[in-house]
Amino acid sequence: MLLPLLLIYVLKLSSGVPLTDDISPRRGEKCGYESCTQAESGLLNVHIVPHTHDDVGWLKTVDQYYYGSRNNIQKAGVQYILDSVIQELWQDPKRRFIYVETAFFWKWWVRQTEEIRQKVHTLVRQGRLQFVGGAWSMNDEAASHYQSTIDQFTWGLRKLNDTFGPCGMPKVGWQIDPFGHSREFASLLAAMGYDGLFLGRLDYQDKGARLAQKRMEMIWRGDDDLGNSSDLFTGVLFNTYSPPPGFCFDVLCDDEPIIDDPSSPMFNVDARVSAFIGKSLQMSVAYRTDNILVTMGDDFQYQEAGMWFKNLDKLIEYTNMKAAKDGLNIKLFYSTPDCYLKAVKDANPTLPTKQDDFFPYASDPTAYWTGYFTSRPTTKYFERQGNGYLQMVKHLQVMANLEQHNEFVLNELKSAMGVMQHHDAITGTEKQHVAHDYERLLNSAIEDATIIARQAFNKLAQDDASEPPLFAYERCRLNESSCAVSETTNQFVVTIYNPLAWDTKEPIRIPVKFGKYEVFAPNAEKIDSQLVDIPEAVKNIPTRKSEATHEIVFIAKLHAMGVKSFFVKKINQKRKRDTRKNDYYTNISDYWKNIRDKTNIDIQNIEDVDIKNSYFPIRDSVLPDKYSSNIDNIPILVNYGNNIDGKVNVVKEIDIDLLKDKKITDYGVGEFERIIKEVYGGKSGEGRSFDRRWSYPSLSEDEMRMLSDEPRVVERYDEFYLENEFMKLRIDNETGQITHMILPDRTTNLKIQFSYWTGCYGDNTNTTLRSSGAYIFRPKTKDPYKIAYKNNGTIKGNVVYEVRATTNENAFTTLRLYKDLNFVEHDFVIGPININDNVGKEYIVRYETDVNNKDVFYTDSNGRQLLKRILNKRSDWNLTLAEPIAGNYYPVTNEIAIEDNNNRIAILTDRSVGATSLNNGELEVMVHRRLLHDDAFGVGEALNETANGVGLVIRGVHRILNIDPKNDEELILERKYVIANHLKPVVFVSNAENVPYETWINLNNCFKGIKPLPLGLHLLTLEPWDDKVLIRLENYLEKSDNSTIEIDLSDVFNNLKIKSIRETSLAVNRWVGEMEKWVWNKENDFSDSFNNAYGADYDNNSDWVKNDGKLKHEDNGNAKDDGLKVKVEAKQIRTFLADYDYIPPITKSKFKNF
């Protein structure tokens, strides 16, 4: 079998050892800017840039594209492109070519002979083949997260660096096809040391204005807090990335070749040259220097590169001949984006500036590419999980000091995640079979890489890598509330890794079968846990294969970069109970009927009932002391009359003080029955709050109304509260929807409403007949269809308090408050989306508040900075909006927020989505799409995802924060919550049937990897790098007087003794001292803060704008470090390669009695 051999070779190459001296230029050889054909001043310099755009999956899978299979779908084979291009470049030293996607290049490279490789080395050393971009794939910029972008650039560039050295180093970003461009991406490129960035797709109105005003090239500031270090030259290509019309010489094109035989009746040199000169002059009008970049290539072109080069050779030759003959000031030559950029720089133009981003992208008045922000929500969720696994295995490989050969599987996951960042992968704009292939790739990479976690957990637990593992550490599908291990065993271990460099608390929900469970922490403490039933809507997810009926919920306190295990056992009941009957009792009237039928109630049964955790109603008349002394609330079963199916159980609580205070010994079932009947009896459809009722136990409704000062006292019955130590949520009893969020110092109206847009359908023959599709969001109506909610029950226990609501439109929601956690969790199940009416639908959730945000909202840029958005407005041009809904959608990677003086509401998402704020006080997040028509941008399929024969069902979780906008501390915590929501703990479950608790408790079940970092600092990367370790420290604070954080790296990691560090660029392909920042003349200054400046004229009483009035100083390089004590400035990411010694953890003596 060939593959393993090749992969071993890949591994060897990536070790960082240069193969030969092939990578250094020889005498007379020049690469990089020195290899460029010199532009001449006073002439129009036409840079002919041959290129190919090779999607890492789109209409075909990665492999189908590479090998050129399924050419009936698209005639495209990347291996032939590279074969052919290398051969053609070799023919003539004047010819140039660029290559972009390292995923494809690497696939090709490892399959080449030594002879071909030597040729490629030569071409690279001589600057004839140049790499641009150079990441594993051409990054999407809307749905991607900055951590994954950095990772996939690091991975791609490392391959190029290890193989070709400095001559293989890309100098420009090449984002010619992504559907909109993010500000954070520009900031990252600047930090990686790129000199410039080229873009293909710009909003048609933006591009029109830029063409007219010669603003196609600009200096883009990536981050206000980072200042000029984040500035980047950015150029917009004239023809997106295609050749000028009529000049496509590819085998896939029909344009006429250049026919230069004068005796031929088809001789066309004069006409072709004149036409090309015309196109060139037309282009030059839009640019400020005497240089234009002409892209000569397109999707998967150059499979027969000779056709292109032969014709380009002639075009260049004859145009230059004509110029010489006629005295025209024009010169054509082979060039590259690097060489074009260098020529622009040498011309020393003064350029306009850009400070926001390029979202959303519209290609015509009805084509807003804002649907893809949400398309394929499960793919987007899975990609996010992939990142969690990748960070975890990188950390554990280093912290557990595992064998280096593990890097093989680590690299497989890096590659898969690199593919996922491609602008047709995470975007959801690929064909269905390609989406399945991405899932396959990522899933097998995760599965392979988790061997690292398993080894690490075993080694850390047993203090010895050679001990046979006690546990299997299985992944579960927790998003479907299913877990093969925990739901089939009575005893299991939950092992959790916290990838954050600070201590954290996270709710953990493990699917189980009904029963009583106890959860033990590593210190043998039995911790609070709660058994919660799994809602029908989750049980019915078509892809779910599970016998779990409940989840055991507990709050895990986790250490910074720590591994912690919890032992969970199911408690056998002393006395056999009829569980079937108990399930049956979920209908309270049946329960009472049963009680009445039963004359003898077994008082001892109370001993069997876990009052704290179980569903079981209290059956006896006396509460044993042990309960009354330490339990405040007893859960009992009740049933709201308005449950639609009449069988969903509901646990409410009764204040036990009622029992304690009365000191009545026979205050038992009879009394409960009386109370419950009083509260609920005969009033179906009008659920009543227990809490309220207890306040007036002996009064009738009418009496209460008369006694109350509040005129709307009746309505108080129609609501109840979820509550924890941070807040109370007022819930409408009828619908189960929240109405208010009550904090100690303020109350905010908050309603959560699912609705859907119906997608436009047309035949796409003109813009008014555009369909909503994988790329395009185009709703048919001005208002969405609102879905009606029905209360589906409330659960309260000692860990979580939740209310559920169901609908007739396949939307199910749960709202939760956890003990000790300062956010609201909104868990929802959506789908299958009904298409029986032949109408595609796009599901949204609206968070409706009384926050007076005055048309302003904030969305994040790849998860790292928040950008101000103003409804119906763009900062760079006067907007004409034919699509007022779709045109106000923006990408959200982690967060969308609105604020006024008193409240700031932030929604944190568990995956990338599209979102907006269309009405005052409102946040709208699109969560699912099912469409029946293609939008005619190439994918050729409707976005109609199905699973197991029905429409795809998704489950998601949003976290809702209510922040005091005047409180800086809370604003910093918000940032921390965002990072924590992105890097959630990773959970594994192991069967422990054969491992007694006594064995487990003697293992090392609590590993702490790092001392918690100070507030403001995030450990973005910990990754093995040959015999070194790669460390990225990120300061997540906004700039202020005390935002610089110092940290001593010699005293951070518990098991790594850092000996020395050396700083590199963000993508680790050059030392930081080798980076030279180009300085450009700017037409205008940057604002200190885009967010403060944008709209300042728009809203004159903008007292809500957070403007401290302080001038932010421009930083000049890094603050001075002192050895291993490094300073990280606001918003900075600093990247170090470190030498270190491994210090084995100090552990309990090894447990050998097994």
Ligand SMILES: [Zn+2]
């Ligand atoms: Zn593309």
